Amino acid sequence: MVIETVVVVAAAALFAVCAGMVARRVLGTPVGWPRTFVVGLVVYAGSSPFATFVAAAAGLRGGPDHLSVSVLVAAAFILLAFGWLFAFGVAALVAVEAIWPTGSVPNPLRLVRDLVGRRRRTRRYLAILSIASRHGLSRVLRGRRVSQPELERTPVALVAALNEAGVTFVKLGQLLSTRRDLLPDRYVEALSHLQTRARPVRWDEIRAVIEAELGGPIDTFFAEVDPKPLAAASVAQVHAARLADGTDVVVKVQRPTAQAQVRADVDIIVRLASWIETRTDWGRDLGAVALAEGFAQSLRDELDYRTEHRHMEMIRKASGESLLAVPLVFPTLCGQRILTMQRFDGVPVGDAASALAKIPDSDRRALAANLCDEVLRQILVHGVFHADLHPGNLMLREDRTIGLLDFGSVGVLDRETREALAAFLQAVDNDDNAAATDALLLLAEAPESLDMRTLRRDLGAVVTSMRYQTGAGVFTQFLDVVRVYRLGVPPYVAAAFRTITALEGALTLIDPRFDLVAYARSIAPRLGEELFPPEQLAAAAKSRMAAFLAVSRRIPGRLEAITANLESGRLAVRFRPFADPDDRVFLASLVTDGVSALVAVAAVVSAIVLVVTDAGPLIAPNVRLDAFAGYVIGFFGFVLILRSVVRGFVRPRRRS
Known part of the structure; x- marks a missing residue:
């Protein structure tokens, strides 16, 4: 009894899987497996009762004389009954797919x-x-x-x-x-x-994070770690530590609950x-x-300290031997939630008022100029820059250099964007509002309703102000123009604007009389030369000229062919509206589905006519040959209609 039950269950499961595979194939769309499996089980369970019902309705159970002459006919009716039951199951599957599309209902777990x-x-x-x-x-x-x-x-x-x-x-x-x-x-x-x-997290929780990230006891990796944090923020806190060789480091550790929160x-x-x-x-x-x-996305990146490590290496390589110091990182002591780096001596610029007061004015101005010079070079020349330059992330070191901290946010600008920024600065220096407007529109997306004439005039007023006014207010006026005219600034360009705005505040703390706009105008030509070095321009011109010469060699032959065709009246223009493969696939799909729908409707109409005509010889006591053919044709028409319907509401969108 147990063996029979197992065999029946196994047969039902196998049948359900096969029926599900056929149903998915018939519909031609990716329907979920759970629902197709259920349909297969329903068809399996109902196949015997439904076949018995069809046989009785056809009169195939009237007696031995009927059975002796109708074995093949009975088999045909049984297959037809099974086919229609399968079609009804597919119809139920289509209805479920229309109400609850595949993927809209998650699995129970x-x-x-x-x-x-x-x-x-x-x-x-x-x-x-x-x-x-x-x-x-x-x-x-x-x-x-x-x-x-x-x-x-x-x-x-x-x-x-x-x-x-x-x-x-x-x-x-x-x-x-x-x-x-x-x-x-x-x-x-x-x-x-x-x-x-x-408020700082308890040391035992921070210690657990460090040991989990490094894969061992904390004493294995550090000679000493101060349980009291140097700083505690909402996502992480920083602890002073010392390596076995005596190197002083800081360990940035993410709070245990930060990611979930x-x-x-x-x-x-x-x-x-x-x-x-x-x-x-x-x-x-x-x-x-x-x-x-x-x-x-930026916050997710900030929660992965491996990304910050990569950012630090990018800034270090881009800056080269600049006056901005980037802490050295110890890769073997880093992970997703921990970052171990060189400890800078000094004090954050935001808290360095007393230290700055001891520096002569000329040195403070030079320090501010060096900082401004290096940051603008990062943005315009290298295209890789620190995007969070508030005074707390700038360390005034004892040797009167600036150290950069917290590389969770780093901006990257492609060459075309850097060239547009350089063109904008050059337009400001030349008091050319038309060129400044063109450069701005290379950096930002303009709305359809943009009034170019008014934008050019208002931006021209800001450009003129930049030549004669001082202070951050001028740059704020420029950003006001961007906001008022609803220009869409991409995130990477906004990061550059954000860096410049934050830089202004730090420069004011270092030297209250420092004018960022005036200094940027003064160094713009030099940065432009670094962005467009003569040898690079010469090499670019040479390569483009070589490409132009290669193309120009073909021009005389093509002109001769065009004029010859004009003269002989054989010039033709070929139009290929569906040259793109996606367009051809989309059109082929429309044609195929349309033809399938027409065939399906024709089959159903033909089936109805054959069934109601009541013509042809009897192949069973209650069924004539034409009616049987109608049922068969109707089955195929019904399946085609189901396929057309389901493909209609799950058709993938065309890619733009």
Whole structure:
């Protein structure tokens, strides 16, 4: 009995798998295996009762005389019954696919895991909305009209809400505080006061992270590690340490819960951004979704210290023998959540007022000029630059050089973008607003409604101001033009603007009289020469001339062929509307599906006519040959209709 049960179950499973494979093949689309397996089981379970019903309806169970002459006919009816039962199962599969497409329903294990995560995320989501409501931001988030007093209070309320929401939202606010091309000054000013200082994590938790990342006891790798952190932020904290050979280092260790917290909050931020962009005009103008997704990606990169290690090596190689020092990294003592690097002596520029006061004014100016020179060279010449140059990430060392810290955010500019930036600086130096506008539009995407004449005039006023005014206000005016005209600045270009804006603040701390705009104008020609060295220009001209000569050799022959065809009246223009392979595949798919649908309809109509005609010889007591043929043709027509229907609503989109 047990063996028979096992055999029956195995046969049912094998049949279900085979039926599922046939169903997927018939439909011609990737339908999920669980549902096709269920359809196969249903067909298997119903095949015997349905075949019995069909045989009885055809009169094949009337007696021995019928059976003796109708064995082949009975087999044909049984096959037909099985085919129609299979077709009904495929129809059910198509209906399920239409209501719940493959992939829309997760597997049970994932569903349980997602439900647990969703519950936690929902609580956090409601907490964020509660914080926003408590600080009076609900009307703004819903896109409703607000009064002028409410509008004036919004920046302060936004800062308070972000501070209360936690680390990820504070970091988002800090990012927004550097985007003067997106936000008005009052928001930028308010957001610039956000801080990410946090209470230190217990040493035993930090020690566990270090040992997990390095794969052994901490004493194996360090002679000494100070349990008290040098600094504690929301994502990581830094500890002083010493290697076995006496080298002083610092160990940057990620908080144990940082990744889980950031991952949950980033998901909420992207969802909120989508909601805001859908419901509010200012969200659409801001590009909330793209901004949130860019922030999410940068934060994920920041949580992987192997990425920061690569960033440090990039900056070191790009800077060469510059006056900006990059800490040495100890690769064997690094991991995804730990980074061990050289310890710089000195004090952050933001806290170096007393140390700077002891430096003569001329030396302070030289220090500021060197810093400005190297950062602009990183951006314009090398195309690899530190994208988070706030005063806390610049270390004033005892030898009066500047050390760079925290390489979680590094910008990379391609050569075309660097050339456009250089062209913009050159246009400013020449007071050429038309060239400045052209260069700006190479850096940013213009909306369809852009008024070029007005943009050129307003940008010209800023260009003129850059020649005669001093201070960061001029650069702020330029970013105001970008924001007012809704020019779409790519993230990598925005990172360069952010670096320049942050650099201005650090330079002011080093030398309050230093003028970034004037100094940038003065060194622009020299940086341009480094970007376009004569030997490189000569080599580029030589290679392009060689390519032009190779092409030009073919021009006389082609001109002669064209004129000869014109003279003889044989000139023709060939138009290939479907030259692209994707276009041909798309058209072939449309034609195939259209023909299949026509054939299916014709088959069903023909089947109905044959069944209702009641003509032809009897092949069973209750069924004539024409009716049987109608049932067979109808089966194939029905299957073709199902195939056309399912391909209609799961057709892949054309690639643009």
